[in-house]
Amino acid sequence: MLDLINTISLGLIILIPLANPITTVALFIGLSSNMTKQEKNKEAFYASVYVFFIIVLSFYFGQFIMKTFGISIPGLRIAGGLIVAYIGFRMLFPSKKDESSKENGSIAFVPLAMPSTAGPGTIAMVISAASTIHSGQSDTPIWIIYVASILTPLILSIILWLSLRSADSIMKIVGRNGVDAISRLMGFLLVCMGTQFVINGVKEIIINFPN
Numbered sequence: 001m002l003d004l005i006n007t008i009s010l011g012l013i014i015l016i017p018l019a020n021p022i023t024t025v026a027l028f029i030g031l032s033s034n035m036t037k038q039e040k041n042k043e044a045f046y047a048s049v050y051v052f053f054i055i056v057l058s059f060y061f062g063q064f065i066m067k068t069f070g071i072s073i074p075g076l077r078i079a080g081g082l083i084v085a086y087i088g089f090r091m092l093f094p095s096k097k098d099e100s101s102k103e104n105g106s107i108a109f110v111p112l113a114m115p116s117t118a119g120p121g122t123i124a125m126v127i128s129a130a131s132t133i134h135s136g137q138s139d140t141p142i143w144i145i146y147v148a149s150i151l152t153p154l155i156l157s158i159i160l161w162l163s164l165r166s167a168d169s170i171m172k173i174v175g176r177n178g179v180d181a182i183s184r185l186m187g188f189l190l191v192c193m194g195t196q197f198v199i200n201g202v203k204e205i206i207i208n209f210p211n
Contacts, residue, residue, distance in 0.1 A: 004144050011152035014129075018122040019051070019156060021163040027116050027190070028167050030091055030183030031107045033176070037168060043108045044164035048157040050113035055126055055153035058118075062127035063134075073124050074204040080120030081197025087111045088190030091183050117160060120197055 024047075032040050066072070087110075132138060133145055171179055 003141070004147060007140060007144050007148040008152050008155065011148060012155060014125060015055075015122060015152065015156055016159070018119075018125055019117045019160070021117065021160045023186075023189075024112055024116045024160060025163045025167055025170070026182055026186050027091075028107075028112060028164050029171055029174075029179055030186050031111075032167065033171070033179045033183070040168065041165065043106065043112065044161055044167070046106070046108035047112035047117070047164060048161035050109050051117045051160055052153045052157040054114060054118040055122070055156070056150065058123045058126040059130045059149050059153075062123065063131055066127070073127070074201040074208075076124060077120045077197050077201035077204070080115045080123075081194040081199075081201065083110070083194070084115050084119070084197060085191050085194025088187045088192075088194055091187030092191060093187075094183075112164075120201075 028040075028044070028047075032043060035043070066076070133140070138145070174182065
């Protein structure tokens, strides 16, 4: 039992900084300003559910999917970076169309679950860990791996859900102007993050390029 707790704890220590729920909360505040409380709660719940399934599916089927479609880790990073940067530009320079879409369009899967929480870095780490385990390089008992692979993303999803549910309290404190400022700041940070994802992907391609 202690080994299971240690494995789950290690998984959370690795995943939480990559998933960064605080960033997702700030993004949620910026994108949900025109939503009702019920809509916000619904988006928060679905985002958490999506994150759970993305991580579990990445662990068990990530390698297979990437091999089947010929997707590399650098390709995943670059694609994720472009998505993040696009979302960032829309938040930094919102149009009237974007403002009105906040009322109707779901934000649970994109961008809250992916790429904000379960982004390229998180997915790459999960696939890498699964590859190490499946290759027999881990001494951890198989039953612990299977249980931890479910409980770790489940706990992460609960942490995300609780964090997103606190967004309403934060919005009341910062006010409408504060929400707009947070939205634009997050837009700028997302553009920077997306650019860095692309840079990292290009660097990996250059480093691994055969001489």
